[in-house]
Amino acid sequence: MTISTIRLTGVAAACAFFSINAYAEDSSLTNPAISAVLDGYYQNTERPMSERVEGFGLGHTEVAMSANIDDMFYGKLTAVIEVHDGETELGLEEAFIQTMAMPYGLSMRAGRFLSDIGYLNNQHVHTDAFSDRPAAYRAFLGSHYFDDGLRVSYVAPTDLYWTMGAEAFKGDSMQAADEHGERDYKTIGVYTAFTKIGGDAGINGSWQAGLSYLRNENGRMTAEEHDDHAAVQEDHDHDHSHSAQYTGENTYVADFVYKWAPNGNYKYQHLTLSGEYFRVADFKPLEEEHDDHGSDAHGDSGKDYQDGWYLSSVYQFSPKWSAGVRYGQVDTQLMHDDHFDPQKLKETEVSLAWHHSHFSTVRLQYTNQQGTNFDGIEDDNVITLQYVMTLGAHGAHQF
Amino acid sequence: MALGAANSAVAGINIFACEPEYAALAKELAPDARIYSATTAMQDPHQVQARPSLIAKMRQADLAVCAGADLEIGWLPMLQMKSANAKVRSTDQGLFFAAEQIDTLDQMASVDRSMGDVHAKGNPHLHFDPRRLLGVAEALTQKLAQIDPGSAAEYQGNLTRFSQRWNDAIPRWEEKAKPLQGNKVIAYHSSFKYLYNWLGIEQVADLEPKPGIPPSSSHLATLLTRAKQGDIMAIIIASYQSERGADWLGERADLPVIMLPMSVGGNDDSIDLFGLYDSVIDLLLAAQ
Numbered sequence: 001m002t003i004s005t006i007r008l009t010g011v012a013a014a015c016a017f018f019s020i021n022a023y024a025e026d027s028s029l030t031n032p033a034i035s036a037v038l039d040g041y042y043q044n045t046e047r048p049m050s051e052r053v054e055g056f057g058l059g060h061t062e063v064a065m066s067a068n069i070d071d072m073f074y075g076k077l078t079a080v081i082e083v084h085d086g087e088t089e090l091g092l093e094e095a096f097i098q099t100m101a102m103p104y105g106l107s108m109r110a111g112r113f114l115s116d117i118g119y120l121n122n123q124h125v126h127t128d129a130f131s132d133r134p135a136a137y138r139a140f141l142g143s144h145y146f147d148d149g150l151r152v153s154y155v156a157p158t159d160l161y162w163t164m165g166a167e168a169f170k171g172d173s174m175q176a177a178d179e180h181g182e183r184d185y186k187t188i189g190v191y192t193a194f195t196k197i198g199g200d201a202g203i204n205g206s207w208q209a210g211l212s213y214l215r216n217e218n219g220r221m222t223a224e225e226h227d228d229h230a231a232v233q234e235d236h237d238h239d240h241s242h243s244a245q246y247t248g249e250n251t252y253v254a255d256f257v258y259k260w261a262p263n264g265n266y267k268y269q270h271l272t273l274s275g276e277y278f279r280v281a282d283f284k285p286l287e288e289e290h291d292d293h294g295s296d297a298h299g300d301s302g303k304d305y306q307d308g309w310y311l312s313s314v315y316q317f318s319p320k321w322s323a324g325v326r327y328g329q330v331d332t333q334l335m336h337d338d339h340f341d342p343q344k345l346k347e348t349e350v351s352l353a354w355h356h357s358h359f360s361t362v363r364l365q366y367t368n369q370q371g372t373n374f375d376g377i378e379d380d381n382v383i384t385l386q387y388v389m390t391l392g393a394h395g396a397h398q399f
Numbered sequence: 400m401a402l403g404a405a406n407s408a409v410a411g412i413n414i415f416a417c418e419p420e421y422a423a424l425a426k427e428l429a430p431d432a433r434i435y436s437a438t439t440a441m442q443d444p445h446q447v448q449a450r451p452s453l454i455a456k457m458r459q460a461d462l463a464v465c466a467g468a469d470l471e472i473g474w475l476p477m478l479q480m481k482s483a484n485a486k487v488r489s490t491d492q493g494l495f496f497a498a499e500q501i502d503t504l505d506q507m508a509s510v511d512r513s514m515g516d517v518h519a520k521g522n523p524h525l526h527f528d529p530r531r532l533l534g535v536a537e538a539l540t541q542k543l544a545q546i547d548p549g550s551a552a553e554y555q556g557n558l559t560r561f562s563q564r565w566n567d568a569i570p571r572w573e574e575k576a577k578p579l580q581g582n583k584v585i586a587y588h589s590s591f592k593y594l595y596n597w598l599g600i601e602q603v604a605d606l607e608p609k610p611g612i613p614p615s616s617s618h619l620a621t622l623l624t625r626a627k628q629g630d631i632m633a634i635i636i637a638s639y640q641s642e643r644g645a646d647w648l649g650e651r652a653d654l655p656v657i658m659l660p661m662s663v664g665g666n667d668d669s670i671d672l673f674g675l676y677d678s679v680i681d682l683l684l685a686a687q
Contacts, residue, residue, distance in 0.1 A: 071489060074480065101485035105458055155458045155483045161451030163481075198451025203439070206450040259448065265639050267443035319613040357612055358446075394469075396477035399450045 032067035033393030037126045041386035047367065048345065048375045049138035049245050051082070052131065052384070058083050059386070060125050062093065066393075074098045078124075091242075093146055105155040114146045115167055116153070117192050117212035118276050119255035121145055123398055129272075129314040129353065131365050131384045134328040135345050136278045136308030140251065142173050142242040147190065161208070164195040173243040175218040176283070186217040198399070207258045208399060214251040221247075221335060223285040246306055246332045248283035259399070272314045281305035283333065284340070303342070306332040324351040334373070344372040359390045412547050415457050415487065417465035417475065418444050420526040421497065423663040423672050425464055427561040428540055428554055435460075440638045440665030444470055445611070449477035457482035460493065462546050464539065467496025468503055468523035493546055498523050500538035501531040504592055526662070527594035529569050529676070533562055568673060573598075576680045578687060579632075585622060585654075586635040587614075587645065590661060594679065603631065606644050614644035626652035633657050633686040638665035655686045 039059035046054050058081075066076035078094035096111035114122045120137060121144055133143045153165030171189020178185075192215070198208030254277045261270035284304050310328030317323065326349045333340040351365040365384040371377030414434045416422035422436035435456045438444050444466070447453075457463065457478045465471050479488060486493040503521025525531050540558040544551035580599035587606040595602050604625050608618040625631075626648060634645045634654050638661045649656040659679050660669040668678035 071491075098480065100480070100488050102483065103485065105483045107480075107483040153483070155454065155481070157459050159452075159455055159459075161455035163454075196451075199455070200450070200452040206448065206452060208451045259450070263441035263639075264439065265442045266446045266448060267639065268641050394472045396475075396480075397446075397449055397473050398477055399448050 032065050034065050035390055035392035035395060037062045038389045038391070039126055039386065041131060041384055043382065043384045045380065045382055047132055047369070047382055048377065049135070050132050051143065068100065069097065072099060072101045074100050105157060107153055109151040112146060112148045113151070114144060115169070115192055116151065116165055117145070117194050117214055118253045119210060119257055119274055120276065126388045127398070129312070129322065129324040130326055130349055130351050131363060131386045134310035134326065135330045135347050136276065136310055136328060139246045139308060139330045139332055140244055140278050140280050142244045145174070147171060147173060161198040162195070167192040171216060171218060174216050174247055176221045176247045178222065183222055189216060189218045191215040203264050204262060205258060205260045206399065207256070209256040210254070212253040214253070216247055216249055216251065219247040219249045219283065221283060221285045246280060246283070248280035248306065250281045252279045252281070253277065257399070268319060270316050275309065275311040277307070277309040279305055279307045303333065306330070320355055322353045322355065325349070341373055343374045345374040345377065346370040361388045363388070412461040413459050415460035415463040417463070417471050419662040419664050420672065421464040421466070424532070424536055424539060427672070428536065428557045429543055430557065440660050440662035440669070443639045445473065447471070447474045449474045449481065453478055454481045457487060458484050460484060460487050462493040462495065462542065463487040464495045464497070466498055466523040466525070468498035468520040469518040470523035495539060495542045497535045498525060501525060501534045504596060505589065522589050522592045524590050525593050527591055528597050529565065529572070531593065533565055536561060564673070568676070572676055572680055576683070579683055582632040583630050584633055584635050585626060585631055585648070587637065587640045590637040591635065591659065606636070619644055619648055622648055623651050626654060635659060637661040657682055657686050
């Protein structure tokens with residue numbers, strides 16, 4: 001807690017510093033944009049792998065500052081304040097610089113930032129139409145994967161949007177659990193590569209599709225040493241670590257999004273269809289694989305991948321109201337002695353949101369969970385009542 | 400000289416216009432350029448998505464021409480970042496904000512979100528003031544010359560021709576619109592603030608309770624009371640705005656609802672800036 005307090009003081013000082021400029025009349029592109037997002041909720045029970053606890057709680061409360069640093073660099077700082085077990089924790093979700101003046105459509109981002117793999121991952125959670133990320137995100141990316149590293153990306157000079165990029169990260173939050181505390185993790189743990197293409201489909205529609213690959217050097221488990229119940233999700237549920245619960249060496253993601261609005265006018269109504277598929281492969285200890293004829297005998301299917309997907313549809317049917325439906329599932333493997341037990345979680349969700357303005361949302365969400373060996377879940381119902389409100393600068397709308 | 404102009408015309412610069420009125424203005428000044436409009440008159444420019452096609456177009460732009468005054472604040476910064484095109488990053492280079500070239504109406508010393516989605520830099524829908532728009536055209540010509548110095552003389556010539564036609568049209572429009580002077584309207588948002596200001600029309604009430612907040616039934620009820628005073632000429636909405644609230648009020652107050660093109664392309668007559676002005680004035684006159 002002491003550390004958090006010191007950090008808080010640091011941010012307070014930073015705020016004081018930034019606010020001097022914030023008084024300047026022109027606040028759009030040259031001076032810091034400062035915003036805060038307030039997120040509060042009531043939830044009748046818990047979702048596995050989620051940060052939201054039962055009862056009243058605060059979600060992702062964040063304070064962000066961003067500005068052009070000079071003609072070459074842009075910078076952003078996002079601090080997230082979370083309350084957990086009565087303790088106020090301060091985390092940095094973003095602290096990055098990005099180049100703005102490199103030639104040939106190239107740009108670089110360095111520091112701490114959200115990875116650009118998949119569709120949802122680079123978006124801030126408070127822009128979602130549901131109170132939690134799909135189960136696949138919670139299982140494989142710790143809800144949203146941000147990390148310390150470097151990105152290089154390129155946008156092609158074509159009428160069809162085409163971008164590609166690569167990232168290298170520290171990867172701490174993506175490490176497979178270390179049961180014995182003696183594992184040698186690689187310093188650069190995660191490498192990614194991604195590409196996205198997109199365009200318009202007539203005057204009413206727009207689309208984007210992407211493929212991503214994530215190489216996790218520390219994603220494979222270490223060999224089992226007959227401790228009972230050593231599991232990847234050992235450091236469990238509510239530790240706010242944002243760590244991936246299920247890891248593997250190779251992760252493949254396919255994503256698409258289609259948005260529709262009459263005449264392309266998003267003011268009154270629009271529809272968003274999106275979906276992603278994750279396949280996390282190669283998670284078993286290599287040693288185990290070599291003599292895996294033995295483990296097959298234990299009823300282990302021998303499947304060396306875990307997967308998950310979701311499909312979501314959100315309809316904003318008036319400026320004040322929007323409704324969403326989402327279905328998602330994850331199939332993961334839990335290590336149990338010398339074999340793996342398959343687990344499954346299916347979530348069917350509906351949400352209804354009321355937006356008084358562009359900056360305030362009150363949401364009611366219902367989730368039905370069907371689980372097989374998943375944290376003891378069989379048939380659960382989760383109801384969440386949530387508000388998400390933005391103060392200060394306009395956040396830009398990402399597609 | 401003629402050869403040089405012809406060559407650069409073939410090369411043609413790439414212009415990304417945030418709104419169709421600036422695409423139209425760019426076309427008057429740089430007819431040989433490749434011009435792309437990010438929005439249409441049927442789209443609310445406040446709520447545009449930073450969609451992939453726009454990123455791709457901005458990636459290739461030599462010049463981005465936008466209204467400014469924070470109209471595009473929700474999407475332009477995202478496009479600038481995602482398109483990774485250094486040329487359109489700053490107004491020192493290939494970025495042009497119309498609102499920065501003139502004095503905007505309704506600037507505010509202090510702004511609070513409880514006032515709705517208002518911006519301190521004033522009303523950005525300035526393309527309905529012919530004199531302000533001429534000022535913008537002059538500044539845009541200089542910008543074009545800066546981006547593409549080889550064609551500077553050509554741009555200057557195009558400006559001269561445009562301002563001549565425009566200056567000829569202004570008194571004609573003002574003469575035609577004389578009967579509208581002193582009339583009162585109820586309108587949606589401050590979309591046509593400059594038009595009313597120019598033609599001497601008074602907007603006495605707004606269908607939006609506050610900027611960016613859709614009409615509520617209680618607000619419409621107060622508008623109905625106001626409308627029944629009997630001095631309102633019409634209810635006016637822009638081509639991208641919903642007619643629902645306006646129709647409700649129009650029926651009960653027995654007032655015509657006029658949908659004015661917000662920009663070039665907003666109706667069949669608005670093929671360019673001249674057509675847009677003519678069409679808007681004709682539609683208003685027809686309601687009288």
